[in-house]
Amino acid sequence: xxxxxxxxxxxxxxxxxxxxxxxxxxxxxxxxxxxxxxxxxxxxxxxxxxxxxxxxxxxxxxxxxxxxxxxxxxxxxxxxxxxxxxxxxxxxxxxxxxxxxxxxxxxxxxxxxxxxxxxxxxxxxxxxxxxxxxxxxxxxxxxxxxxxxxxxxxxxxxxxxxxxxxxxxxxxxxxxxxxxxxxxxxxxxxxxxxxxxxxxxxxxxxxxxxxxxxxxxxxxxxxxxxxxxxxxxxxxxxxxxxxxxxxxxxxxxxxxxxxxxxxxxxxxxxxxxxxxxxxxxxxxxxxxxxxxxxxxxxxxxxxxxxxxxxxxxxxxxxxxxxxxxxxxxxxxxxxxxxxxxxxxxxxxxxxxxx
Amino acid sequence: xxxxxxxxxxxxxxxxxxxxxxxxxxxxxxxxxxxxxxxxxxxxxxxxxxxxxxxxxxxxxxxxxxxxxxxxxxxxxxxxxxxxxxxxxxxxxxxxxxxxxxxxxxxxxxxxxxxxxxxxxxxxxxxxxxxxxxxxxxxxxxxxxxxxxxxxxxxxxxxxxxxxxxxxxxxxxxxxxxxxxxxxxxxxxxxxxxxxxxxxxxxxxxxxxxxxxxxxxxxxxxxxxxxxxxxxxxxxxxxxxxxxxxxxxxxxxxxxxxxxxxxxxxxxxxxxxxxxxxxxxxxxxxxxxxxxxxxxxxxxxxxxxxxxxxxxxxxxxxxxxxxxxxxxxxxxxxxxxxxxxxxxxxxxxxxxxx
Numbered sequence: 203x204x205x206x207x208x209x210x211x212x213x214x215x216x217x218x219x220x221x222x223x224x225x226x227x228x229x230x231x232x233x234x235x236x237x238x239x240x241x242x243x244x245x246x247x248x249x250x251x252x253x254x255x256x257x258x259x260x261x262x263x264x265x266x267x268x269x270x271x272x273x274x275x276x277x278x279x280x281x282x283x284x285x286x287x288x289x290x291x292x293x294x295x296x297x298x299x300x301x302x303x304x305x306x307x308x309x310x311x312x313x314x315x316x317x318x319x320x321x322x323x324x325x326x327x328x329x330x331x332x333x334x335x336x337x338x339x340x341x342x343x344x345x346x347x348x349x350x351x352x353x354x355x356x357x358x359x360x361x362x363x364x365x366x367x368x369x370x371x372x373x374x375x376x377x378x379x380x381x382x383x384x385x386x387x388x389x390x391x392x393x394x395x396x397x398x399x400x401x402x403x404x405x406x407x408x409x410x411x412x413x414x415x416x417x418x419x420x421x422x423x424x425x426x427x428x429x430x431x432x433x434x435x436x437x438x439x440x441x442x443x444x445x446x447x448x449x450x451x452x453x454x455x456x457x458x459x460x461x462x463x464x465x466x467x468x469x470x471x472x473x474x475x476x477x478x479x480x481x482x483x484x485x486x487x488x489x490x491x492x493x494x495x496x497x498x499x500x501x502x503x504x505x506x507x508x509x510x511x512x513x514x515x516x517x518x519x520x521x522x523x524x525x526x527x528x529x530x531x532x533x534x535x536x537x538x539x540x541x542x543x544x545x546x547x548x549x550x551x552x553x554x555x556x
Numbered sequence: 557x558x559x560x561x562x563x564x565x566x567x568x569x570x571x572x573x574x575x576x577x578x579x580x581x582x583x584x585x586x587x588x589x590x591x592x593x594x595x596x597x598x599x600x601x602x603x604x605x606x607x608x609x610x611x612x613x614x615x616x617x618x619x620x621x622x623x624x625x626x627x628x629x630x631x632x633x634x635x636x637x638x639x640x641x642x643x644x645x646x647x648x649x650x651x652x653x654x655x656x657x658x659x660x661x662x663x664x665x666x667x668x669x670x671x672x673x674x675x676x677x678x679x680x681x682x683x684x685x686x687x688x689x690x691x692x693x694x695x696x697x698x699x700x701x702x703x704x705x706x707x708x709x710x711x712x713x714x715x716x717x718x719x720x721x722x723x724x725x726x727x728x729x730x731x732x733x734x735x736x737x738x739x740x741x742x743x744x745x746x747x748x749x750x751x752x753x754x755x756x757x758x759x760x761x762x763x764x765x766x767x768x769x770x771x772x773x774x775x776x777x778x779x780x781x782x783x784x785x786x787x788x789x790x791x792x793x794x795x796x797x798x799x800x801x802x803x804x805x806x807x808x809x810x811x812x813x814x815x816x817x818x819x820x821x822x823x824x825x826x827x828x829x830x831x832x833x834x835x836x837x838x839x840x841x842x843x844x845x846x847x848x849x850x851x852x853x854x855x856x857x858x859x860x861x862x863x864x865x866x867x868x869x870x871x872x873x874x875x876x877x878x879x880x881x882x883x884x885x886x887x888x889x890x891x892x893x894x895x896x897x898x899x900x901x902x903x904x905x906x907x908x909x910x
Contacts (some may be wrong), residue, residue: 207587209595212792221591222579227574234559235871238573238751238797241563241873275629276774279788283772305773317673318704324620392789397592399629399791416666418637420630420657433635435746437753438566439793443592516588519595 209519210350210532211372219446219455219536223397224331225444239441242435247442251431252422254445258402259450262381263457265408271380271443272423272431280400281388285344285367285507286310288423289386290412295319295364296342299356300327300349302369310344318342320465326526327352329486336362343411345446348373350393351523353496353530354489359383365409373493374402376535377461385409393493394535395421396444399437431531450536457521461536466532467542470490474546478553480508484526498528508552515548517541563873564704564886565726566746566846573800573890574591574718580796584692586735591796596789601796605785608799612756615802615810616735623736626757626777626785627795632656632725634744635755639698639721642738642777649673649694653710654681654703656705667769671849673697680880682686684841692715695740702727704747705877705902706848707799707884708843713737719763725830725849726755730889733814739763747847748889750798753791754776756904768851805889811908814889821887821896822846832907838880852882869902884903 205434207214208247230237231246231485240247251273258271274280282305288295292314298321310316317340320331327349336343342365348355350372365385374389381387385406392398403423410424419425425433431441451460472490475481480503484496501507512520534541560905566760584591585600594601605627612625628634636659640648646668651662652675664670667696671694675687681703690697697716702721709727713720720741728743735741739760746752757777764778773779779787785795805814826844829835834857838850853859876882887896 207589209593209594212593212596212789214593215590220581220592223592224578225577227581235872236569237564238574238577239561239566239568242566242752275631275634275791277629277788280629280774287772309774310770312772355558390789397676397793398596398789399794417580417661418641418666420634420637420663434631435566435744437629437791437794439751439792518589555858 204393205516206544207518207535208533208541208545210523210530211534212398212535214531215443215447216536219450222446223378223439223443230552240463241422242432242438247438248414250442250445251436254441254448255431257445257448257452258404261375261451262387262404264381264404267382267405269403270407270424270427272405273400273436273444274403274431275400275437277398277401278369278388279305281369281403282306282309283312284421284423285342285386285388286313287417287421288376288410288413289342289367289413290314291341293317293337293338295343297331297332297334297343297345299324299346300352301352302349303321303346303511305479306346306369311377313390314484315340325511327354328484330354330356330489334360336360336364338363348491348493350494350532351525353491353494355491355493357394357489360500373491375457375460376493378457386523391440391444394519396447397440397465398439400444402444463539464492464533464535467537467539468495470539470542470546471495471531471533474549478549480553480556482548484528493532493534495533496522496526498522498527505556507555511548511552511555512545515544517545517548520545559872560898561872562885562891562899564877564884564890566752567886567888568888568890569797569801570804573668573797573804576800577793579799585616592793593596593851596792601792604799605790608802609785610796611799611806614759615805615813616741616758618735618758621736622761624759624761624781626759626780627790627798628753628757628780628785629754629791630754631744631755632723632742633659635723635757636660636663637666638775638777639696639742639767640667641694641762641771641775642767643721644668645695647671647691647694648676649690649697651668651685651688651699652677652696653684653700654705654706656725657700658676658699660698660723660907662700664755668695681708682838684710684843685709688714690714690718692717694718699723702845702847704848704886705840705879707845707848708875709845709847711843720816723844727803727845729814730818730847732811735842745794745798750801753794754798756798785843801890817893818846818887818889820850821891821893824896824900825849825885825887832903834910835903836909838882847886847888849885850876850880850882852876858910861909866899866902867908869898871899871902874899898906
């Protein structure tokens with residue numbers, strides 16, 4: 203029995219992606235060679251890298267708009283320092299909406315002045331600050347579009363002349379946005395795009411070249427852009443599996459199609475959280491994430507019974523992060539609506555049996 | 557037909573590793589979940605990481621000797637800058653034996669004074685310099701144990717009081733050495749250890765804490781040591797597949813067992829290069845690599861015929877690097893002796909038909 207996998211990341215990918223990736227480990231492109239034993243300079247793998255980059259730009263609607271898509275290593279955590287290394291000459295503005303924003307902000311401080319334009323730490327990050335000012339002389343403004351741990355998501359991005367840098371690790375490719383408003387978008391693959399081990403960085407070419415410090419080659423966006431993500435050996439398997447996932451999304455109808463499904467999943471789970479007297483949502487309603495629904499049991503509800511019921515139903519990975527407690531249902535692109543319906547049925551069964 | 561894959565890296569891995577890795581993508585540990593969709597904090601994956609780290613230390617004979625094994629991202633190229641970031645306060649000594657040494661040296665220069673103690677660039681890196689002096693006040697001495705492009709390998713490491721840092725990307729786990737002579741050993745996985753996407757870093761704990769600069773978290777060895785390679789999401793698939801490869805090596809009898817096979821493979825190919833009048837070796841004999849045999853055709857030999865013959869025999873990946881030309885037969889741990897014998901048979905057929 204296949205599980206209903208609500209893991210926060212690494213997380214569920216489409217079944218056809220698992221099958222194709224598994225097959226490629228045995229015999230890739232009928233070469234009688236494994237995907238992971240061929241040269242990354244071979245034409246078969248170069249085609250994979252080129253296709254993955256092209257699909258990323260196409261799906262985001264950024265083709266022909268001066269952007270490059272890179273597949274790098276090190277996760278969003280590496281981007282926390284690379285963005286600052288490459289962009290921060292004098293001052294940067296950061297919006298603090300949770301654990302990952304805070305970490306990004308901490309790394310940036312090694313490179314220059316950092317202004318925290320707003321923070322929702324006062325309420326354990328259960329909302330997205332609004333109405334803050336971004337200093338017009340900032341080199342860039344950094345934000346985190348979706349906060350996996352707290353279950354909040356930025357619905358409206360600020361209007362600013364300052365270049366915007368966004369960590370979209372946990373909601374990229376999940377909803378339509380005007381992605382051309384951003385100068386840099388980065389995302390660890392292991393939510394909506396692929397397995398852990400590669401990071402998509404989408405860069406507007408004109409954002410670079412404005413800092414005076416020397417940048418080590420591996421941290422220099424320019425180097426990776428010039429070498430088309432092949433400055434050194436890329437993480438072959440993670441890039442290939444990301445390409446498969448992006449292909450799956452394109453065949454499904456792209457971001458506009460998946461956004462509708464994500465909307466349905468979110469309505470299904472939040473509807474039940476709001477209806478069922480045994481549950482209470484963690485995040486403020488207007489800022490609720492469509493990727494990660496965070497919720498707690500109400501006072502006196504029987505946690506042991508609920509835990510037993512969801513485990514019996516084949517549900518995996520809904521324990522909340524220790525910073526929030528309770529539960530977290532992560533519903534990334536590859537999660538079928540059916541799995542959310544199974545969870546809701548369990549919540550209703552829990553109500554009946556309580 | 558399975559190919560005879562002489563690719564320089566990414567390269568051949570044991571067939572049983574391909575099979576187990578492929579299966580884990582579909583269903584890992586009978587969890588009814590894919591390896592790549594589970595949390596990296598789950599007990600099943602934590603066990604993989606712990607086992608991979610323990611196997612690395614065990615195979616190198618470094619258990620209980622004050623070392624930690626880390627699985628990081630970014631390849632050896634990231635280590636070029638991380639070693640300098642973490643260790644270079646005043647001056648470092650580098651031995652230049654080829655392309656990768658040169659790149660390591662270039663990155664280190666951003667962080668302090670770099671002394672090139674010797675270089676074999678004068679003869680296109682076809683030998684390993686000897687008899688050089690390492691300044692006793694250097695923070696560390698850096699060398700590259702095996703040079704994939706040129707086919708040379710350090711047989712005797714210098715006796716020095718200066719801490720030794722070695723890039724063993726292309727010959728780690730291939731031969732017995734006193735690994736405790738090194739303070740840091742690093743190696744991109746994609747030759748003898750696994751697929752591209754992770755890098756083994758073996759560190760002696762007392763080497764750290766000697767520089768005054770602030771180090772970004774992702775570049776700080778101390779951070780990764782304290783978090784047991786789990787500061788952020790590790791490259792799950794690459795670590796798992798590396799673990800499988802290290803298990804395979806242990807079951808085979810460890811480094812001493814594979815060294816004998818590697819010795820046989822090297823004698824087989826170099827014996828033919830030296831015997832066959834149509835071929836000439838590139839590297840000086842005493843410095844020949846047991847991992848990568850580089851050779852050219854002698855004047856007037858028919859390259860088109862040779863290329864036709866090895867392709868017909870199912871041989872893959874023996875074109876030489878553009879810096880050297882000719883051919884390169886990479887014979888990493890997982891390459892069976894039989895494949896080398898097939899190549900030698902082709903070289904002999906070429907002689908008969910020429």
